[in-house]
Structures are given as C-alpha cells and as structure tokens.
Amino acid sequence: MRMRKGFTRRGFAKAAGAAAVGATAAPLAGIAETPAGDRPNPAPGNATSFPQGFTWGVATSAFQIEGAVKEDGRGASIWDTYTHTPRKIRNGDNADVANDHYHRYRDDVKLMRDMGVRNYRFSIAWPRIFPDGIGQPNAKGLDFYRRLIDALLEAGIEPFPTLYHWDLPQALQDKGGWQSRDTAKAFADYAGYVAGRFSDRARNFFTVNEFYSFVDLGHRGAEMTVDGKKVRIEFAPGLKLSNAALNQARHHAVLAQGLSVQAIRASAKAGTKCGPADNLSTAVPAIETPENIRAAEIATREMNAGYLTVMLEGKYTDAYLANTGKDAPKFTDDELKIIASPVDFIGLNIYRPALYVVASEQARGFRPIPFNKSHPRMLSLWHVLGPEAMYWAPRHVQSLWKTREIYITESGCAANDEISASGNVDDSDRIMYLRNHLAHLHRAATEGVPVKGYFAWSLMDNFEWSDGFTSRFGLVHVDFKTQKRTPKLSAEYFRQAIANNAVV
Numbered sequence: 004m005r006m007r008k009g010f011t012r013r014g015f016a017k018a019a020g021a022a023a024v025g026a027t028a029a030p031l032a033g034i035a036e037t038p039a040g041d042r043p044n045p046a047p048g049n050a051t052s053f054p055q056g057f058t059w060g061v062a063t064s065a066f067q068i069e070g071a072v073k074e075d076g077r078g079a080s081i082w083d084t085y086t087h088t089p090r091k092i093r094n095g096d097n098a099d100v101a102n103d104h105y106h107r108y109r110d111d112v113k114l115m116r117d118m119g120v121r122n123y124r125f126s127i128a129w130p131r132i133f134p135d136g137i138g139q140p141n142a143k144g145l146d147f148y149r150r151l152i153d154a155l156l157e158a159g160i161e162p163f164p165t166l167y168h169w170d171l172p173q174a175l176q177d178k179g180g181w182q183s184r185d186t187a188k189a190f191a192d193y194a195g196y197v198a199g200r201f202s203d204r205a206r207n208f209f210t211v212n213e214f215y216s217f218v219d220l221g222h223r224g225a226e227m228t229v230d231g232k233k234v235r236i237e238f239a240p241g242l243k244l245s246n247a248a249l250n251q252a253r254h255h256a257v258l259a260q261g262l263s264v265q266a267i268r269a270s271a272k273a274g275t276k277c278g279p280a281d282n283l284s285t286a287v288p289a290i291e292t293p294e295n296i297r298a299a300e301i302a303t304r305e306m307n308a309g310y311l312t313v314m315l316e317g318k319y320t321d322a323y324l325a326n327t328g329k330d331a332p333k334f335t336d337d338e339l340k341i342i343a344s345p346v347d348f349i350g351l352n353i354y355r356p357a358l359y360v361v362a363s364e365q366a367r368g369f370r371p372i373p374f375n376k377s378h379p380r381m382l383s384l385w386h387v388l389g390p391e392a393m394y395w396a397p398r399h400v401q402s403l404w405k406t407r408e409i410y411i412t413e414s415g416c417a418a419n420d421e422i423s424a425s426g427n428v429d430d431s432d433r434i435m436y437l438r439n440h441l442a443h444l445h446r447a448a449t450e451g452v453p454v455k456g457y458f459a460w461s462l463m464d465n466f467e468w469s470d471g472f473t474s475r476f477g478l479v480h481v482d483f484k485t486q487k488r489t490p491k492l493s494a495e496y497f498r499q500a501i502a503n504n505a506v507v
C-alpha cells in the first residue's frame with residue numbers, strides 16, 4: 004500500500020494507536036521504527052480492544068467486480084440481462100468489465116495483504132460453475148476460484164466464499180427463477196458441489212446473501228420518499244409480483260437456504276462451517292430502557308419473520324401468517340424443518356437501523372419512531388445514519404435465537420471520493436462511519452455477544468447494482484477507465500484497526 008508522505012508505516016501505527024487511547028502522541032519525527040512484521044499488540048486494558056480471536060476482513064461479490072462475463076464458459080445471469088435492459092442502471096452502466104478482477108485477482112489479493120486483512124469474503128458466480136444452473140459443471144469456472152483461493156491462502160488470507168450473491172443463472176430464471184421450488188433444489192445441488200470441491204481449502208461458506216434484497220427488491224421493488232422525492236429501488240429480475248407470489252418466492256429462498264445447508268453437510272469435509280449472510284432489519288430502542296429493548300426485540304423478530312426468524316425458529320410467526328392471510332406462502336411441516344437446518348454462524352450485513360422504536364400498549368408491543376426529516380444520512384439515498392444498529396443487530400440475534408457465532412459480513416458506506424492533486428483520497432465521512440460502527444460493535448463484543456469478526460464492504464469501489472459505478476463503497480479507489488487502484492485514507496484506517504485489533 005502506498006504510504007502517506009513523511010510517515011513511516013510503524014511510526015504512523017504507533018502515533019494513531021496512542022492517540023486512540025487518549026495518550027499524548029509523541030512528535031512524529033521522534034518515534035522509533037518498530038521492526039517490520041512485529042504487529043503491535045493491543046495494550047492490556049486498552050478500552051478500545053476487541054476480544055482476542057476477533058478477526059477482520061473485507062468483502063466483495065462476483066458480479067460487482069469480476070467482469071469477463073463471457074469468458075471460460077460462463078453462462079448468463081439475471082444481472083447480465085437486467086444491466087443490458089435500457090433505463091435499469093444509472094448512466095446505462097453494465098458490469099461486463101467492472102473491476103476486471105477476473106484477470107487482476109492477484110493484484111487484488113496483494114491489496115488485501117498490504118492492508119493486513121485476515122479474511123476475504125467473496126462470492127462464487129453460480130453461472131461460472133453451472134452455466135445453465137444445473138447439469139454439467141464447467142471446469143474452467145471452477146478453476147478460476149481454485150486459483151483465487153490458492154492465491155489467498157498463499158497470502159495468509161482465509162477464504163470465506165459466499166455461494167449466492169444474486170447472480171442467478173438466466174436459464175433458471177427462464178424456468179421461473181425463485182418463483183419455482185426447483186430453483187431451491189438447484190441451488191442446493193450447486194452449493195453441495197462447490198463445497199465438496201473446495202472444502203479442502205475453505206473452512207467457512209456463506210450460503211445466501213441478503214434475502215430481502217434479491218427476493219423483495221427483485222420481485223416487487225420498493226418506493227421511498229427522500230427529500231420529498233419518490234425514489235424507486237429495484238433489482239434483477241425486476242418483477243412486480245402479487246403478494247401471494249412474492250411470499251411464495253420468499254419461501255423458496257429460505258428453502259434454498261435449508262436445502263443448501265443439508266447439501267453442504269453431505270458433501271463437504273467434516274468441520275466445514277456454513278450459514279447465511281442476511282441484512283437483518285434491525286429495530287433500535289430509541290431510549291435504552293428494559294421495556295424499549297424488549298419492544299425492539301419484538302419488532303426485529305417480526306420484521307424478519309419471512310427470513311431469519313423462520314430459518315432460526317422453524318416456523319412463520321403468528322403475526323406473519325395473520326398479516327399475509329390468504330396470501331401466506333404454501334408450505335409443509337417438512338419444509339419448515341429443512342428451512343431450520345442448524346447453521347454454524349449467522350452473518351449480518353449491517354448498514355443502518357430499519358427503525359427506532361419505543362414500547363407501546365398496542366397489540367404489536369412497539370411503536371415505530373419515524374426518521375426525522377433532519378435525520379442525518381450517508382451519501383446513498385437509503386442510507387440513514389444510525390451506528391447503534393451495529394450493537395443492536397448482533398445483540399438481538401443473540402438474545403432472540405441464542406446464536407453461537409455471529410459475523411458482521413458487510414459494513415460500509417458510499418462517499419464522494421475523489422483523488423486530490425497530491426494523490427490522496429481523504430474519505431473523512433467513511434472513516435467517521437467505520438469508527439462509530441466499530442465502537443458500537445466493540446460494545447457488543449465486550450458485553451459477551453459472540454461476534455467473531457467483521458468484514459468491511461468493500462475492498463474496492465465496484466459495480467453498485469442499480470447505481471452502476473456512480474456509488475463508491477471501497478476502501479480502495481478504482482479508476483474504471485484505467486483500472487488503477489488507489490488505497491483511500493480509510494484503507495489506512497482499516498489497516499490500523501486490524502493491526503491493533505481495536506477501534507482506532
């Protein structure tokens with residue numbers, strides 16, 4: 004990583020570490036160099052340290068970075084179709100080249116190594132492995148991920164593959180996609196196959212990324228009002244289903260989760276761990292009283308009834324079934340058992356609170372507090388700022404479902420990142436965002452909530468779905484014309500956090 008002028012790497016580490024614990028930093032010039040490779044250990048009793056064994060990583064997804072969409076036998080995905088449909092993506096962008104990671108993965112692994120990253124969460128593109136979703140596996144597709152994983156292991160980075168980050172093979176969409184129960188079965192076959200092939204190299208697999216995003220936003224879309232303007236959010240395949248059909252698609256998605264866990268258990272090496280990575284809708288108690296905390300738990304359980312709640316409880320809540328009424332999904336008891344197949348960990352993608360709540364005498368037990376018009380937000384229109392979600396999300400998951408291991412599988416924000424005349428990308432807002440979210444996660448970790456690790460979204464700027472390349476979430480800046488990667492100041496922030504295992 005390019006170092007900032009005038010600071011030696013270790014000298015900068017020490018100064019930042021000292022400042023973070025409130026000690027007076029010595030003048031930078033006077034700081035002695037610590038031998039390279041000697042990672043500073045968190046000082047005992049350092050109030051900002053994470054527990055020993057807490058682990059750090061960055062995340063990406065296949066469609067957002069790989070490009071090479073027609074190479075080595077890759078089949079088309081619903082996102083290829085969607086991005087080539089006029090007016091769906093801002094500026095008419097597509098991900099045919101994206102970050103060209105398919106060809107530059109070795110450089111990208113090096114970027115991670117320079118940041119001191121211990122874990123990498125990436126996704127495997129289903130249509131590279133099974134171009135038609137089912138049938139004969141494509142050896143060349145498999146080989147790409149084998150080379151990537153080997154490059155990671157060589158760099159001392161633990162691979163955490165995600166099996167489904169929304170790029171459904173188009174051939175399966177043509178047969179009904181997530182509206183068809185067969186897609187759940189096809190996913191399990193693919194998941195079992197990949198885990199069988201890679202569990203000699205990867206010990207942890209995330210099954211499915213963000214159920215709400217690809218099911219609800221892909222099959223219904225959502226309207227939000229921002230600054231008085233109506234904004235529509237929609238993902239591939241861009242359908243607008245009826246309530247009954249949408250609820251059935253949700254059911255097939257959680258069924259896919261359960262079936263894939265069973266398939267992974269059947270084919271992977273003993274000891275392989277797996278679980279979903281979900282964007283839990285998180286209720287935050289507006290005022291921390293026992294009544295409001297309970298209200299926030301109830302609200303969180305109900306808001307996630309179609310996804311994490313049914314996966315972890317093995318039944319749809321009474322309120323979910325009552326609310327959906329005649330449009331409730333059709334399911335069998337046997338399916339509920341499959342959906343609740345025990346997982347090893349829960350991944351949580353946490354960007355924002357879904358809402359604040361207080362306790363209420365009303366039937367539901369909580370009163371949602373709307374975000375004030377003046378509530379601050381980050382650059383993305385949907386991104387209200389509420390770092391407390393990073394405490395409450397894992398805490399609710401632990402108190403509602405007694406989960407043994409939790410990872411934060413995504414956390415980050417978009418920013419208006421520009422390279423200055425002197426070559427720096429000084430993303431003060433992203434650093435503020437990361438520090439405050441880490442501080443709330445630190446509270447959870449030190450109160451005994453079993454959070455095992457944190458993945459920053461994202462390693463580098465990439466194709467941000469409907470926002471195309473206009474929305475930059477990376478710790479590393481990418482010039483999409485030249486593919487030049489430039490670490491932002493937040494990359495240095497993150498390197499320091501990792502090196503110190505602490506909020507810095």
Ligand code: GBH
Pocket residue numbers: 064067212213216220225236282352354385386413460467468476
């Ligand atoms: C994640 O989705 C994705 O996993 C990742 O691929 C993506 O690049 C990244 O985050 C950044 O967006 O939540 O009610 O405001 C983020 C979660 C869910 C954010 C849907 C936008 C819109 C509606 N996304 N959300 S809401």
